[in-house]
Amino acid sequence: MIDRHLPAPRVRWRGDLSVAKIAQLAGVSQPTVSKVLNGRAGVGESTRRRVEDLLREHGYRRPAGMPATAGLEVLFSGMLSYIAVAVMGGIEDVAAARDLTVGFTDIKRRAAAGQSWIEPLLLRRPVGVVAAFAGFTAEHLELLDGNGIPVVTLDPIGDLHPTPSVGSNNWSGALAATRHLLGLGHRRIGVITGPVKDLAARARLDGFRAGLDAADVPFDEQLRRSGVLTFEDGRDLGLELLRRADPPTAVVCGNDLQALGVYEAARISGLRIPGDLSVVGFDDIEHCNWAGPPLTTVRQPFAEMGAAAARLVLDLAAGERPGQSRMELSTALVVRGSTAPPPTS
Structure with a gap:
């Protein structure tokens, strides 16, 4: 409680x-x-x-x-990921330039141990908080705000308006991925998204549909699946798509883990990537280069997002008001070996 x-x-x-x-x-x-x-x-x-x-x-x-030096606090749900390390690196660069420390709280670990995280955080009284986990709520925001601790969120899953947030342009990233596949000649393109409540997942789905609309390709709801952003969901939802009588020739995924799950679905189904199926991910985690073939994906600038969030929360701590409540950084399509023209009949 x-x-x-x-x-x-x-x-x-x-x-x-x-x-x-x-x-x-x-x-x-x-x-x-x-x-x-x-x-x-x-x-x-x-x-x-x-x-x-x-x-x-x-x-x-x-x-x-009392803490020896003022610092920033970063909230994660699970630290053992390339994304968390990249975000922390960007935050650390900004903090170090201002003689600040950086601490982190792993919400997932504390929850698994039956421990609260909000009370210890309030007692540490950080200069500001960067919330980079899905479970951050309006109630948490109210508590931190009431204690004079400014907050910036990284890609919040819900609308915490007017909380300042930093993210990437999910819509344009998905649009670029879809255009890439269309340019290769694909017309039956499946899409696997993150949870429907996730703002980033909705933006990526909208970008995907915009790409199809611009090419006069109808959106086929039967080729859409939604799940959590895990390897297992990518595999299971990928199998659902590939076992259809009229399977897609390409799949756009909500993140790279889902895409790697689709790789496994293709292996189980006896399909070759990219000869029989093209796959595109989202994030550009380091595992993309280890896949066979290396994964085409949309790169998110995680270190730059962390740095932007750190600068923004320090401006708030200094009493400055941001000119906009939402900052979006550009994404970039990284083409590798997992995409090719569709197989001929």
């Missing part, structure tokens, strides 16, 4: 000057000094450093239990 009234830790500081005098020397208000003392958000980094230098100079020492 979430404690909505979780108190901030009581902190006692000692120095040879009063907070009022420190504020006067730094040219800031007393509340600003108080925010720095207690590790609160809402202070620009140059101002924070100036105040911290004065505090150290005049004998203020951070009590035991």
